[in-house]
Amino acid sequence: MPLEDHLLTESRNPASERIDTLDALGIVRVMNEEDAKVIAAVRAEERAIARAVELIADRFRRGGRLVYAGAGTSGRLGVLDASECPPTFSTPPEMVVGLIAGGPTALTRAVEGAEDDPERGAADLDALGVSAQDVVVGIASSGRTPYVLGVVDRAREVGATTVGIACNRPSLLGDRVDIEIALLVGPEIIAGSTRLKSGTATKLVLNTLTTGAMVLIGKTFGNRMIDLQPTNQKLRIRTRRILRELGEVDDDRAGELLEQTGGHLKAALVMAIAGVDAEAARRALDGAGGQVRGAIEAATRGKSS
Known part of the structure; x- marks a missing residue:
């Protein structure tokens, strides 16, 4: 057969x-x-x-x-x-x-x-x-x-x-x-x-x-894609919108945060939510393996200790 x-x-x-x-x-x-x-x-x-x-x-x-x-x-x-x-x-x-x-x-x-x-x-x-x-x-x-x-x-x-x-x-x-x-x-x-x-x-x-x-590996925060490279106008607009919504900041503040991080949305989110500066946000992300949620928790603990 x-x-x-x-x-x-x-x-x-x-x-x-x-x-x-x-x-x-x-x-x-x-x-x-x-x-x-x-x-x-x-x-x-x-x-x-x-x-x-x-x-x-x-x-x-x-x-x-x-x-x-x-x-x-x-x-x-x-x-x-x-x-x-x-x-x-x-x-x-x-x-x-x-x-x-x-x-x-x-x-x-x-x-x-x-x-x-x-x-x-x-x-x-x-x-x-x-x-x-x-x-x-x-x-x-x-x-x-x-x-x-x-x-x-x-x-x-x-x-x-x-x-x-x-x-x-x-x-x-x-x-x-x-x-x-x-x-x-x-x-x-x-x-x-x-x-x-x-x-x-x-x-x-x-x-x-x-x-x-x-x-x-940390490409999302909740169900949002956050590892964006804002290489064109559409992506720059999307990046600011995500930061406003997830970071609960206005558009002016979103622009400031992105400028301080060189357009890096993950770091800007950690800054907005944990209330830390760009350097602390980057360190927290590195320590959390790129995971925004883990970085926010670590940065928040670091502020209170």
């Missing part, structure tokens, strides 16, 4: 066996009912996802990187999540990187045979100079894509932490990584079309990996 016959992602879905007889509303309803199963599949893996978040944050604190690797839809989702980190969290582009089998061309069209080459996966990882400081996340809905297996095998050889995201269990990918995330979303509406439920579940997990890790 071919291996594909054992893959959950390649199975037939009884709910959609007559989808070609439905009208548009019927198709929408069937798809929505199936998509609702994605949340439960992700929830079932929340502990594994949380372990991955903690490891990624730890590597970020040490100057390490997060590297995604996938083919087809999986690769595109990894590249998408990586590309959204710099504008969202003001991270350098090299901090979160996405590899896709076939290179940039594969973002918009299929590259014949690219996903079947484990050696190319290893070579692409080598080109990044991945080391034990980094986390490598292999993404393959089937759990057996050769390019992705080549990436994670090489990652383990160089001592990097490895995470595997698949939509089957057991899987070759799950057997090769330090943390397995198996998103058992069930058969797709269109058999084997893993851009559907599998892709949706994968996107949810990638959102959580980067957002969770960025929160842990």
Whole structure:
């Protein structure tokens, strides 16, 4: 029996066996009912996802990187999540990187045979100079894509932490990584079309990996993005607005605080909330590992002691 016959992602879905007889509303309803199963599949893996978040944050604190690797839809989702980190969290582009089998061309069209080459996966990882400081996340809905297996095998050889995201269990990918995330979303509406439920579940997990890790390393205060680099007028306006709202100061005072910190919103927030000068705010932030809440608490204690 071919291996594909054992893959959950390649199975037939009884709910959609007559989808070609439905009208548009019927198709929408069937798809929505199936998509609702994605949340439960992700929830079932929340502990594994949380372990991955903690490891990624730890590597970020040490100057390490997060590297995604996938083919087809999986690769595109990894590249998408990586590309959204710099504008969202003001991270350098090299901090979160996405590899896709076939290179940039594969973002918009299929590259014949690219996903079947484990050696190319290893070579692409080598080109990044991945080391034990980094986390490598292999993404393959089937759990057996050769390019992705080549990436994670090489990652383990160089001592990097490895995470595997698949939509089957057991899987070759799950057997090769330090943390397995198996998103058992069930058969797709269109058999084997893993851009559907599998892709949706994968996107949810990638959102959580980067957002969770960025929160842990201090990129937010409450639910606000605060590690902004005010490099244009829009961002300067946003920075002042956040400082006014969170620091409870008027616009003139916000401008003064930002001027004293060279436009550094985190330090300005510590100054506004803890009532300390710029130097004390910077020291508190350094001591708190960049966490604004911890820096405010430390600066406040320092004032009262």
